[in-house]
Every structure is written in structure tokens, then in C-alpha cells.
Amino acid sequence: MVCIVKLGSPEKIIGSVDNMIKQILERLALNFRQAILSCEKNKLPISLKSFPAGSCGDTSILLGKYLQVNGFNDVRYICGWNDTQSHAWLLVDRFIVDITADQFSKILNGVIVTDDHTWYRQFSIDSDHSADFEIYDKYASSYMQSAYNYITSKLKSN
DSSP: OOOOOOOOOHHHHHHHHHHHHHHHHHHHHHHHHHHHHHSOGGGSOGGGTTTTTTOHHHHHHHHHHHHHHTTOOOEEEEEEEOSSOEEEEEEETTEEEESSGGGSTTOOOSOEEESOOTGGGGSEEEEEEESOGGGSOHHHHHHHHHHHHHHHTTOOOO
């Protein structure tokens, strides 16, 4: 006996997969942001003490590690400059993942997962590499690992 199941058009299937990936990224990003917010500020690295302001670089690297641990293999750290400031975020497949964009006055969302790159085009890309602190030197890697361990200890079980 042969069973044939009609799944729909390839575009519809791809759209469903993209939507599922986006939802997973949103959940993981929100959980990680909430974990940072629940941390005692005096136990965080100096770069995260005013989170989200001025913390996009280290936050993106730490979130990148968390996404890798949760099954996303190709997580890119992107950092760029506009006329007055820098900003860093992650690129996972075609999705931008950003949990610090609300440091900018025009951004209200604390967690951004989008395939719309329009706002990010204002930044001239200065750095693009794997979002994994283990690529850094021993001191920096150890420093980030300590921060990562503390933040992930604050994650709530789902």
C-alpha cells in the first residue's frame, strides 16, 4: 500500500520552516534577554552593567554561544558603524537577532528577530565572524565563559 500526502507548494513549506525557525530564535533570544535582566548588575561584566545600552558587542557574542548550544550552527557576529556610533547583532541564516537594539531611542522592541535588514543598513559593516567567544584568546574566552555561565544560570526552565 502506498500513501501519498500532498504537502503543498515548496514555497509554502519553506515559509513554514522559516516561520518555525523565527519562532525558536525569538523564544531563545527572549529567554536570554530575560536572564540578563534578572542578573545582579554587580556580578555582570562591566560591558553589561547598563544593559542594553553600550552592551551590544558582548551581549551578541554571549547570545551567539547560547544559540549555538541550542542547535544553531552558523551564527555570525556582525558589527557596524554609522556616522556616530557602532552597533552589533547576530545573523542566523537570513535572520537578524538583536536583543540590544532598544538602546536606540527609535526602537521599542527589546527582542528583534527579522529578515528585514532595512534598519541595519545604516551601519557600515566593520566586523563579521563566528559568534563564539571560544575563538578569542584564553583570557577573553575565560572572561566571557564566566559571564555566560552566570547568565545561563538565570534561565528559567521551560
